[in-house]
Amino acid sequence: MSFTSSRRTTDGLPDLSYQPRAARNIGSRFLTVVAALFSGIAVLPLVLVLGYVLIKGGSTLGLNLLTELPPPPGLEGGGIANAIVGTLVVTLVAALIAIPVGVGGGIFLAEYSRSGWFAQFIRFGTNVLSGVPSIIAGVFIYGTIVTSRVLFGNAYSALAGGMALAILMLPTVIKTTDEGLKLVTDDLRRAALGIGASRFVMIARITLPTAFTPIATGVVLSIARAAGETAPLIFTALFSPYWSDLVSGDGLLAPIASLSVLIYNFAIMPYEFHNQLAWSASFVLVAMILFLNLLSRWLGRFASR
């Protein structure tokens, strides 16, 4: 018997023990250190950004910040209250559009036509739509809704902003509904149909409730993403330094403030106080979004239990 290994034990057998100084082992350890270093670099921005947002934004957090209007350029004092309300309103509008459409579309894909040509086409379209840059959604809504003044003669409006965000949410909601429903075992469907349920009853009473958690997780994540979007809002919802008139509903048809646009506008202003407000708005926005993300994570864990 012949062995090609160069290292031998005293018995003349090949030495299989780990050789810490062999070139390939040194190389392997080196690459491990490099990978560790890369991971460190990859999480560094998160730590730094969260740290700065927490310190710079959290330090000025007060009641007036959450209840007052932003000051005019150059003046000081005031808060970001209308932007907080605006972000909630625009995101709510987007969710009210995207969730029914997305869940409905997902139901079609998963329950009615898993592999038909139309379903494949819609799946392809969903993937393509999720790759469309967010600014394009803004351009599209600007070109259709804003310039045509189709919403009762109003150009820039909270509704238009919500529609632009809905376009961005739609692919995520459809995909998670489709995939969530596919996870439901076919036994449940057969059982429901077998005892005489109609397809509608089967979906509404059996499969949708079963798939609730994965769908809810995806929906919450898409809401979190929409809440932080800026690009689709800057020329659809625009910005407003005033309170939106939500009681009569006219506020929905008028330009509306939002945290993300406020950050953009105030960050590039040459006034220190406005820059500071942008940091405070970042703190509120990041807190909202991280809360939604953790909520979706909790929902996911709840499901796997």
Next chain:
Amino acid sequence: MAPDQDHLYRLRNRPFAEKLVDLGFKNITIALASVVAVVLFAILIVVFQGSLEAMGRYGLEFLVTSNWNPVDDEYGAGAAIYGTLLTSLLSLIIAVPLGVGTAIFITENIIPKSIRNLLGLMVELLAAIPSVVLGLWAIFVMEPFIRPALEFLHTAFHWLPMFSTPPMGPGTIPAVLILVVMILPIITAISRDSLNQVPGKLRQAAYGVGTTRWGAIINVILPAAVSGIVGGVMLALGRAMGETMAVTMIIGNSNNFSFSLLAPGNTIAAMLANQFGEADGSQVSSLMYAAFVLIVLTLGVNVMARWLVKRLSLKY
């Protein structure tokens, strides 16, 4: 199960109302599913139609000339298209090793699983931070921090065209760095998923014939996961091309073409964000033309990503 077999099992007559609800619900879901297709086509049509005027006026010259002059009503998106391709490709070059390295580190059993999960969670949370917040951070924290390094690059290498102008604050390099931060989570998450899907047998076989950890990773595991990783990288490229807010806040939005990476530049998305609100007349049409170019670029990248994934997926 299939609808065409329903008649075999008809034991009771369904009331008319029930059938109506059933049929109505199905048609409603079909209508809702078609919304996706309608929106997608509408986006293409609206942007294409909006850009027709500029297309007729400038033709393909629009893509290579870079004078953007609203006063004389002369437009060319060359600088913005160049900036879009340059920033996204440069950020990809930096982010791919970082992202794939991180993905390897958190899928290998080098450190305890709880720490790896924490690292994975942190990278995912990075993806959740809005780009406008990253832009704010880039303006007030990152750019002042790296300015001395950029100034050094200029003084030491000013004979290179890419470092030929003094750094003035906003510029291409800070924009590239913030793009790296934005696309890193995508590359990491997708690479991690595809690395996790490599069957354990392959690794055991590699160790069995006596390779080292990195011998197995480089020769066996990465080739097996390459389709997913390439797909993730292409998705990240599409995202980098379309990324708007962080870039527009830090790139300087200059339409003057410059080879220098230290000079202010522009991307299509940044140009749209900056000018669309105030534009009128043929400027709108030119911006729509630029938007159309951006759509074509991102759709091309996305479709190519899918094709590559199919092409590269190994059968094992």
